[in-house]
Amino acid sequence: EAQVTQNPRYLITVTGKKLTVTCSQNMNHEYMSWYRQDPGLGLRQIYYSMNVEVTDKGDVPEGYKVSRKEKRNFPLILESPSPNQTSLYFCASSPIDRVTNEKLFFGSGTQLSVL
């Protein structure tokens, strides 16, 4: 089944304790992206990747890191989490085709609480 898999689904941590949220897709998509969803603010893009070893900042990259060593995986790293990073996080992927309209495929989300 074609899917984007995020882990964990829920995570509670404390300020300053490094954590990684994993994202994996099995559709051989070039494009992957991380978003955070906050009430009243919608989805805001954190980082995106157009292909292996190619990453770039989105609208709210501060406090986050990403890597794209393999095409299928795009982990989100919080080196020193802070309470303002408490949020619902989504990973998404898509093929890149500049001619046709390609939709984003989303994971089920990771609810992160930083105490």
Added chain:
Amino acid sequence: GEDVEQSLFLSVREGDSSVINCTYTDSSSTYLYWYKQEPGAGLQLLTYIFSNMDMKQDQRLTVLLNKKDKHLSLRIADTQTGDSAIYFCAPRSGGYQKVTFGTGTKLQVIP
């Protein structure tokens, strides 16, 4: 960057029509998407319209685009309880990284 605005809540009775509105600022938007988020789930593409169209109909869904006013709407006919979700307007301008999501409209359907 692009600003995309939606009202936060909409409540309708089952069987009525729902209209969710969206305004955006980037006139170069090419595709304009509507994504649906059901409780506890990720977003799924519901429908979309290309910028050279005024209207698109897909079963119970009608999308209207007013490019001059940069206004997009999603009409759901005969709204059902299963339509209860958050709906996101998401214009795309340029590459894939240029999809900007609105604040989302939470649709509540009253039986």
